[in-house]
Amino acid sequence: xxxxxxxxxxxxxxxxxxxxxxxxxxxxxxxxxxxxxxxxxxxxxxxxxxxxxxxxxxxxxxxxxxxxxxxxxxxxxxxxxxxxxxxxxxxxxxxxxxxxxxxxxxxxxxxxxxxxxxxxxxxxxxxxxxxxxxxxxxxxxxxxxxxxxxxxxxxxxxxxxxxxxxxxxxxxxxxxxxxxxxxxxxxxxxx
Ligand SMILES: [Zn+2]
Numbered sequence: 087x088x089x090x091x092x093x094x095x096x097x098x099x100x101x102x103x104x105x106x107x108x109x110x111x112x113x114x115x116x117x118x119x120x121x122x123x124x125x126x127x128x129x130x131x132x133x134x135x136x137x138x139x140x141x142x143x144x145x146x147x148x149x150x151x152x153x154x155x156x157x158x159x160x161x162x163x164x165x166x167x168x169x170x171x172x173x174x175x176x177x178x179x180x181x182x183x184x185x186x187x188x189x190x191x192x193x194x195x196x197x198x199x200x201x202x203x204x205x206x207x208x209x210x211x212x213x214x215x216x217x218x219x220x221x222x223x224x225x226x227x228x229x230x231x232x233x234x235x236x237x238x239x240x241x242x243x244x245x246x247x248x249x250x251x252x253x254x255x256x257x258x259x260x261x262x263x264x265x266x267x268x269x270x271x272x273x274x275x276x277x
Contacts, residue, residue, distance in 0.1 A: 119275040120211070123170025127161040128258070128266035139217065139224070139265070140231030140248065141193040141238070146222045150265060153182035157192035159231065159248070162269040163213055163239075164192075164199045170273045171208055196238050208273045212245040215269035218259045224250035 131137075135149025140159040150156035164176045179202075180187045180195050187195075203209065213235065217224055232246045239246070253260040 121170040123166040123271045125162040125165030125269040127158045129156040130264045141234040142227045142230045154190040158267045160192035162267040166269040166271040210239045211272040211274045214247040217250040217267045219265040220252045
């Protein structure tokens with residue numbers, strides 16, 4: 087009798103438990119969704135351009151070539167965010183054939199991307215990025231980059247990780263021909 091009744095009691099318990107969660111609004115935690123996105127970008131170094139990475143101007147004899155300000159970190163994060171919500175890429179929304187983006191401040195592109203995510207109910211959870219550059223040293227500028235990005239992405243400073251490394255003389259980064267960046271993001275939907 088006990089054995090036969092147990093499954094039924096268990097079902098009642100499960101229904102009661104789920105109803106309780108629904109009643110106290112706890113179910114919202116079960117409806118949270120998470121997505122990850124990956125972004126990569128690279129630009130060629132050239133004379134006569136300012137070097138701007140993560141919205142911060144870096145003192146260097148060369149800058150990155152590009153249609154906008156060629157902020158390689160902002161672009162990688164934009165692509166990671168758009169990728170996380172399957173919303174195309176930076177070229178889709180800000181084509182380099184469009185004159186309005188010529189010399190554009192890439193932090194403004196990031197603002198526009200974050201707005202697209204917010205409009206769909208997503209918010210940024212965290213960012214982890216790596217800048218690959220032989221020169222110059224990024225370390226002195228990373229705190230300012232993190233502060234700017236945290237503000238733009240509307241997250242706590244602890245949610246923004248930026249790392250920098252050389253390529254030990256190998257490849258285009260190693261030869262000083264350009265700088266690349268890769269970024270991974272997590273986004274969450276609270277709806
Ligand atoms: Zn770019």
